[in-house]
Amino acid sequence: KAIKKAAKEESIKLVKKKTVELKDTAIQRIEKWSNEYDATEYNYAVSFSDNSGFYEAEDKFEKHKRSLVGFAVKRGTIQEKIGDRAGEMKPEDYNNAGEFFYASNKFRSARLSFKAALALLIAEGRADSETGALVKSNLGLLYHTTGRFTLSEEFSLAALKLRKETLNDRAGYGASLNNLAVLYKDLGRYNEAEEHIRSAVEITRETMGEKSAALAIVLNNQAILFQVLGNYKEAERILKEAIEIAGIELREKSPNFVRLKVNLALLYQLQNRYDEAEEIYLEAIRIKKNRLGTNHPDYAVMLRNLASLYQLKGDYTLVEENLNKAIEIYRKKFGEQHHVYAAAIYDLGRFYQFRGDINKARPLITRAIQIQKSKLGDHHPSLTESMEAMAVLEWQEGKLNEAARSYINVLDEYLYQINTYFPSMSNNDKSRFWEKIHPKFMRFCSFALDAEKDVPEITGNVYNYHIATKALLLNTTNKVKNKILNSGDEKLIKKYNEWIDLKEYLARLYTMSKEELAADKINLDSLEAETNLKEKELSRASELFETGYKMQAISYTDISEKLDEREACIEILRFPKYNFLVPDTLVYYCALIIDHDRDKLPELVVFENGNQLESFYAKKYRTAMQRGFEGGAFYEVYWKPLENKTSGKTMLYVSVDGIYNQININTLQMASGKFIIEKKDIYYVTNTKDVIGVKNRISGSVSVDKGAVLLGDPDYDKDFDWQQMKQMTLPELPGTKVEVEKIETQLVNKAWKVKVYLQEDASEENLKRVKSPYLLHIATHGFFLEDLKPGRQEKIFGIEPMKASENPLLRSGLMFTGADNTVQNINVRESRSTDDGILNAYEAMILDLDHTELVVLSACETGLGEIRNGEGVYGLQRAFQIAGTSSVMISLWQVSDEVTQKLMTNFYKYWLETGDKHKAFTRSQLEIKQKYSAPFYWGAFIMVNK
Numbered sequence: 001k002a003i004k005k006a007a008k009e010e011s012i013k014l015v016k017k018k019t020v021e022l023k024d025t026a027i028q029r030i031e032k033w034s035n036e037y038d039a040t041e042y043n044y045a046v047s048f049s050d051n052s053g054f055y056e057a058e059d060k061f062e063k064h065k066r067s068l069v070g071f072a073v074k075r076g077t078i079q080e081k082i083g084d085r086a087g088e089m090k091p092e093d094y095n096n097a098g099e100f101f102y103a104s105n106k107f108r109s110a111r112l113s114f115k116a117a118l119a120l121l122i123a124e125g126r127a128d129s130e131t132g133a134l135v136k137s138n139l140g141l142l143y144h145t146t147g148r149f150t151l152s153e154e155f156s157l158a159a160l161k162l163r164k165e166t167l168n169d170r171a172g173y174g175a176s177l178n179n180l181a182v183l184y185k186d187l188g189r190y191n192e193a194e195e196h197i198r199s200a201v202e203i204t205r206e207t208m209g210e211k212s213a214a215l216a217i218v219l220n221n222q223a224i225l226f227q228v229l230g231n232y233k234e235a236e237r238i239l240k241e242a243i244e245i246a247g248i249e250l251r252e253k254s255p256n257f258v259r260l261k262v263n264l265a266l267l268y269q270l271q272n273r274y275d276e277a278e279e280i281y282l283e284a285i286r287i288k289k290n291r292l293g294t295n296h297p298d299y300a301v302m303l304r305n306l307a308s309l310y311q312l313k314g315d316y317t318l319v320e321e322n323l324n325k326a327i328e329i330y331r332k333k334f335g336e337q338h339h340v341y342a343a344a345i346y347d348l349g350r351f352y353q354f355r356g357d358i359n360k361a362r363p364l365i366t367r368a369i370q371i372q373k374s375k376l377g378d379h380h381p382s383l384t385e386s387m388e389a390m391a392v393l394e395w396q397e398g399k400l401n402e403a404a405r406s407y408i409n410v411l412d413e414y415l416y417q418i419n420t421y422f423p424s425m426s427n428n429d430k431s432r433f434w435e436k437i438h439p440k441f442m443r444f445c446s447f448a449l450d451a452e453k454d455v456p457e458i459t460g461n462v463y464n465y466h467i468a469t470k471a472l473l474l475n476t477t478n479k480v481k482n483k484i485l486n487s488g489d490e491k492l493i494k495k496y497n498e499w500i501d502l503k504e505y506l507a508r509l510y511t512m513s514k515e516e517l518a519a520d521k522i523n524l525d526s527l528e529a530e531t532n533l534k535e536k537e538l539s540r541a542s543e544l545f546e547t548g549y550k551m552q553a554i555s556y557t558d559i560s561e562k563l564d565e566r567e568a569c570i571e572i573l574r575f576p577k578y579n580f581l582v583p584d585t586l587v588y589y590c591a592l593i594i595d596h597d598r599d600k601l602p603e604l605v606v607f608e609n610g611n612q613l614e615s616f617y618a619k620k621y622r623t624a625m626q627r628g629f630e631g632g633a634f635y636e637v638y639w640k641p642l643e644n645k646t647s648g649k650t651m652l653y654v655s656v657d658g659i660y661n662q663i664n665i666n667t668l669q670m671a672s673g674k675f676i677i678e679k680k681d682i683y684y685v686t687n688t689k690d691v692i693g694v695k696n697r698i699s700g701s702v703s704v705d706k707g708a709v710l711l712g713d714p715d716y717d718k719d720f721d722w723q724q725m726k727q728m729t730l731p732e733l734p735g736t737k738v739e740v741e742k743i744e745t746q747l748v749n750k751a752w753k754v755k756v757y758l759q760e761d762a763s764e765e766n767l768k769r770v771k772s773p774y775l776l777h778i779a780t781h782g783f784f785l786e787d788l789k790p791g792r793q794e795k796i797f798g799i800e801p802m803k804a805s806e807n808p809l810l811r812s813g814l815m816f817t818g819a820d821n822t823v824q825n826i827n828v829r830e831s832r833s834t835d836d837g838i839l840n841a842y843e844a845m846i847l848d849l850d851h852t853e854l855v856v857l858s859a860c861e862t863g864l865g866e867i868r869n870g871e872g873v874y875g876l877q878r879a880f881q882i883a884g885t886s887s888v889m890i891s892l893w894q895v896s897d898e899v900t901q902k903l904m905t906n907f908y909k910y911w912l913e914t915g916d917k918h919k920a921f922t923r924s925q926l927e928i929k930q931k932y933s934a935p936f937y938w939g940a941f942i943m944v945n946k
Contacts, residue, residue, distance in 0.1 A: 046182070046217050046256065091120040095135050102138065107146050108520035114139045130169060133162040137176055144183050147508030150500050156180050171214075174203035178218045185225050188429065194229075197222045213254075216246040220260050223267075232271055239264050255298070258284050262305065274313045281306045297333050297340070300326035304347060311351065323348045339382070339513045342371035346386050353389060354581055358396050365389050377517075377524060379420070379510050384413045388440055392447075396580050400451040404458055407444055411465055414440060418472070420510075424503035430473055439583070441465055446578035449588070452604060459602045463556045463592045466571055467689040470655070471878070480544055482846070492541055499534040506531060554689040560598035562695050568595045568649040569688040570642070574610065574658030587611050589658065593645050594688075605641045613637060614659045621663060626893050628936040635668040639676065651681045655688045664892060664942050666925070667935035675935070677925060683918055686881065686946045694945050707753040709770050712740035712779035712858075714762035714817045716837070724826045730815060735897030736779035739858065739904055743777060746908045763817040765835035768843075772851035772884065777904075778814060782859035782891075784875060785811040797823060797838050812875040813840035814859060841879035849884035854917055858904060860894040877944055887917065887945045895940045903928055903941065918943065 089097075098113030117135045121127045140156030143149070160176035163169040181197035184190070200218050208214040219242035226235035243260050250257040265280035285306065288299045307322040327348065330341040349364030365386060372383040391406035414437050422430055444465065448458045484496050509517065509524055517524060539546040559569055571592045576583040587610030592602040607613060617637050624632050638660070646652060654665065666677035676682065685691060716730040737758055747754050755773075757766050762780070770776065783797070799810045815823075819837030849855065857876060880888045903924055910920035921943050928938035 046221065046259075091117040091124070091126070091135070092131055094120065095131065095138065098135075098138060098142075102142055102145075107142060108522070110142055111139075111146075114142060128162055128166055130167055130172070133159045133167060133169065133172060136162065137172070137179065140183075141179055144179070144186070146505065148501055148504045149183065149187060150497055150504065152183055153180070156183060170203055171207040174200050174207055174218070175214070177203065178221060181225070182221050185221075185228060186429075188431070190225070190229060193225055197225055211245055211248050213246065213249040213256075216242045216249065216260065217256070219245070220263060224263065227267055227270070232267065235267055236264070239267065258287050262302075265305075265309075269309060269312070274309060277309055278306070278313070281309060295329055295332060297329060300329040300333075300344070303329075304344065307347070307351075311354070316351075316355065319351055320348070323351065337371060337375070339372060339375040339515075342368045342375070342386075343382060346382075346389070350389055350581075353393055353396070356396075358393055362393060365393060375513050375515065377510060377512075377514065379413065379416060380513075381417070381511060384410060384417070387413075392443070392580055395447050395450070400454040403447065404451055404455045404461075407447065408461060411441065411444060411461075415465075415468055417510075418469070420503070421507050422472075424500045424507065434473055438469075441469060442575040442583075443578045443581075445573060445575040445590070446588070448604075449590075449606060457601060459592060459604045460556060462573075462604075463571060463594070463602045466573055466592070467554060467556070467559075467687055470571075470657075470687045483544055484542065492538075495534065495538050495541060496545070499531065499538055502527065502531040502534060554692065556592075556594050556602055557598040559688060559691055560594050560596055560600075562692050563594075563596040565596055566649060567651040567653070568593055568646055569653045569691055570646070570655070571688050572654070572656045572658075572660050585611075587614065587658075589613060589660075591642055591645075593642070595649065603645050605645055607637075607641060609637070610658075618659050618662065622893070625667065625936055625939065628934040630934055631669055634663075635670050635676070638663060639665065639668050646680070649680075651683065653683045653685050653688055653691045653694075655685050655690075662892060664935070664939045666942075667939035669935075675929075677922065677929075677939075681918075681922065684942055684944045686878075686944060690946045706774035706853075707755070708747050708775040708777065709755045709757070709767075709773040710740045710744055710777045710779075711757045711762045711767060711816075712777075713737035713758050714780055714815065714819070714837075715760045716781075716815060716817065717820045718760055718818045720818075720820045721826050724824070726824045726826075729820045730781055730823065733780065733897070735901060736858070739779050739897075739901045740777070742901065742905050743908055746905070746912060747775075750912050760817055763835055764837055764839045767816065767839060768835075768847065771848050774851070774853050775856070776849065776852055776854070776885070777856040777858065779858040781815040781819075782857065782876065783813060783815070797840070799840065807842065808875065809842040809845070809879060810840050813838050813844070814857070814876070841876050844876060844879035845882045847880070847883040849880065852883075852885040854887045854889065855880045855885045856889045856904070857891070858889075858900060860891060881944070881946050887943055889921070889941055889943045891940045892942065893936070893940050895937065899928060899932065899937050903938070918945070 094113045094117035098110045098117060101107070101110035101113055114135055118127070118132070118139070121129065121132045121135065126132055136155045137159035140152050140154075140159060143152035143155060156176060156179050160173065160180060163172040163176055177196045177200035181193045181200055184193035184196065197218070201215070201222055204212070204215045204218045219238050223235045223239035223242060226232075226238065239260070243257075243264060246254075246257045246260050261280050261284050265277040265284070268274070268277035268280070281302065285299070285302045288296070288302050292299055303322040303326040307319045307326070310316070310318040310322065323344065327341065327344045330338065330344050334341055345364045346368035349361045349368060352358070352361035352364065369383070369386045369390060372380065372386055376383050387406060388410045391403050391410055394400075394403035394406055417437075418433075421433060425433065445462055448462045451458050481496075485493060487493065506524075506527060509522060509527065512520075512522075556569075563569065573590050573592065575588055575590075577586040577588055578584065586608075589607035589610045591605040591607075593605070594600075594602045617634065620632065621634050623629075624634075656663075656665075665682050666675060668676050670676070670679075683694075685694060713733055713736045716732070720729065740756060740758060744754050744756050752775075757763070767778070785797075797813065816835075816837050816839060818835070820826075822836045822838050857880070877888050877890050906924035906927055907917075907920050910923050911917045914920055921941075925938045925941075932938060
């Protein structure tokens with residue numbers, strides 16, 4: 001309607017008057033412009049590892065843009081409103097123009113064109129036609145490219161369904177499978193990506209031919225997926241096949257051919273096969289040189305790629321030479337006020353900084369920052385990166401106060417980016433983003449050790465940044481998302497999807513320069529305001545959203561206000577020592593301590609022997625605990641430096657990191673023979689900022705109407721095929737039946753509502769059905785698979801080995817009824833089955849435990865998992881906390897059934913009496929200790945709170 005209305009306006013008449021005589025030849029030109037593009041530059045999503053074709057696409061756009069009928073008004077201008085374009089254009093013309101804009105990186109104009117095409121198709125009743133499917137597919141590609149993943153999936157799925165079910169378009173269906181595979185790969189949904197790309201390869205071979213450019217692109221995408229999954233051998237084989245096909249169909253005329261080859265070079269680079277990578281880079285540069293000359297910006301991109309390789313190889317003369325050539329190309333092409341020129345001189349400055357030549361580095365980095373501040377937005381990642389380089393440079397120069405101020409500005413900006421980007425990110429995107437910026441926070445910790453004497457307040461900064469980012473990745477946002485989308489509240493779902501789309505779009509826009517934003521007529525401020533408005537509307541409409549997505553800034557002073565005179569908080573940090581830019585092999589641990597005095601800075605205690613703490617002493621500690629030994633030097637190395645700093649404090653809230661996740665502080669024995677549990681009250685928390693919430697709950701008493709779910713003594717060999725047995729079945733646990741029945745009696749006597757699942761009923765399926773019981777007690781076998789043998793083909797506890805190796809949450813779990821078949825890969829159902837007898841930590845995250853007070857994992861070694869710096873243990877503990885429980889009790893080593901029964905019976909007795917689960921747990925441990933003095937018996941379990 002808007003198009004038809006606008007067509008009547010006088011301005012359209014003027015456009016038509018100027019273009020009518022050119023109409024026929026111009027439409028022919030639209031159809032011919034693709035001669036200079038290959039079909040892989042639109043309609044197919046492509047996974048590339050560099051952007052060396054960007055400027056060539058820009059050149060093509062400038063060459064052909066005036067050929068677009070209805071878009072050309074006067075020389076060198078493009079009308080921005082669909083309604084102001086000539087009315088004679090058909091949907092196909094708009095789609096063709098959109099593909100041209102898309103291939104030329106003019107994404108806003110492409111979006112307007114595709115939307116116009118779709119609007120006309122709907123008006124004509126042809127939305128489900130072949131053209132309609134193509135337009136929807138193109139919109140899916142466009143939204144993927146611009147970071148609007150929710151919309152991308154919506155349009156891509158619509159095109160796929162149309163091509164498969166209505167049009168029976170096999171070739172188009174293959175293209176849609178490919179596009180969705182690349183999208184799912186970028187979203188970290190690797191199972192779906194692998195399934196879609198496998199089908200896409202098969203269908204594209206069938207419909208497009210063995211030597212088609214389309215097949216080359218799809219194979220490339222499959223190779224990149226394997227690369228992401230760590231299967232480099234298969235990635236190399238497939239990528240070589242793709243390049244061979246592309247060499248026939250695309251040849252050197254296509255930027256995509258060069259980029260496929262660069263993908264292979266980068267794969268070699270990942271494997272440290274630098275000479276082979278260099279050979280490909282040099283060939284790619286030769287092709288660019290022959291096609292574009294030595295003054296083209298795409299040639300400069302290739303020179304910068306080659307320079308990064310030479311830096312890895314240590315060929316520093318060639319690094320400097322290639323970067324200087326690239327800088328000169330950019331200077332001639334764009335001038336010295338362009339953000340690309342700034343990026344190149346930053347690369348050179350960073351190289352000099354790496355080499356220690358700070359006199360050469362400073363003017364280049366300073367100049368880069370000046371240009372970036374002028375040309376990029378305040379939140380542009382390139383500007384933030386340059387500012388961090390300046391902070392490190394000031395550190396190198398010994399200007400510690402200036403460096404501290406610069407660093408605070410940089411890390412505050414990274415926190416802004418976390419708060420802005422994370423809510424809409426997939427787990428995979430969060431992981432990749434955090435992997436990129438986490439080293440910056442670690443480097444700041446190393447800097448703080450050097451700067452503490454000159455800048456004493458820096459300990460407060462370290463504390464605040466640590467609690468703001470600790471355990472950042474495994475949070476509840478995805479669970480909140482699923483609950484909102486499954487709520488059935490259409491208005492809420494619509495608002496939520498609109499907000500997610502805006503957040504995804506903003507994340508993309510923050511990477512654009514001011515000129516690029518202006519060219520696309522994008523007002524960043526208005527979009528930010530619109531996003532904030534949507535967020536407020538969601539917060540008002542949904543308490544779930546408010547609590548799940550709002551990231552409240554908390555400082556150490558806020559925590560101090562909640563402490564009394566006998567209490568203190570301890571944050572233990574692990575980080576590598578940095579020699580400015582470069583991390584050392586030396587590992588440091590430090591403890592930051594705060595008490596009730598909010599005006600006092602956090603006290604810093606440094607453990608410089610981190611490497612020994614993680615190897616020699618950790619091994620001796622575990623051996624001592626498992627063999628029932630007492631004594632040892634463990635108190636001296638793991639706690640002694642904190643003794644004076646915590647003098648007079650009896651209650652310590654402790655958040656651990658690194659190797660401290662595998663040590664129970666209570667078991668450390670002093671020279672006097674006393675253990676810490678007898679002198680201090682250690683209260684474990686995931687993050688000391690949680691103390692604010694914990695103290696509001698800690699005195700809550702247990703009321704009589706609480707509910708509990710108890711599981712134990714599973715029937716592991718239910719329906720087991722004994723004829724196919726490969727190894728001994730899982731040992732039965734009759735002691736857990738006694739344990740559960742005793743607990744049931746205790747709870748029922750206090751008028752609790754108790755549901756018990758024993759033997760055959762102790763199943764994974766029954767556990768997944770629980771709805772936030774106040775108490776969940778699970779007594780069964782637990783597991784953590786630390787090392788997986790490479791090349792394994794059989795599933796590991798129901799999971800594909802490649803997936804298990806990349807995700808530690810798939811390598812830890814609990815065993816339930818029927819687990820023997822899965823463990824031995826006998827008659828294994830698909831891992832997506834609701835009940836294969838094994839609940840891994842990944843599945844545990846989505847249990848409904850939002851109102852659960854305590855989960856007890858009365859199994860062996862349920863506290864084990866993969867330790868990630870600053871993130872804690874990726875295992876059952878974190879999974880159950882993400883699922884919602886306030887506290888989780890886990891074990892660090894194997895304990896006898898008899899002692900575990902006694903510990904649990906005492907714990908529940910005292911908890912039901914006092915309502916304080918922490919004090920009840922400590923008291924029960926001390927009672928076990930009176931009979932069995934060795935920590936092996938009483939120290940295996942810890943309780944972690946959030």
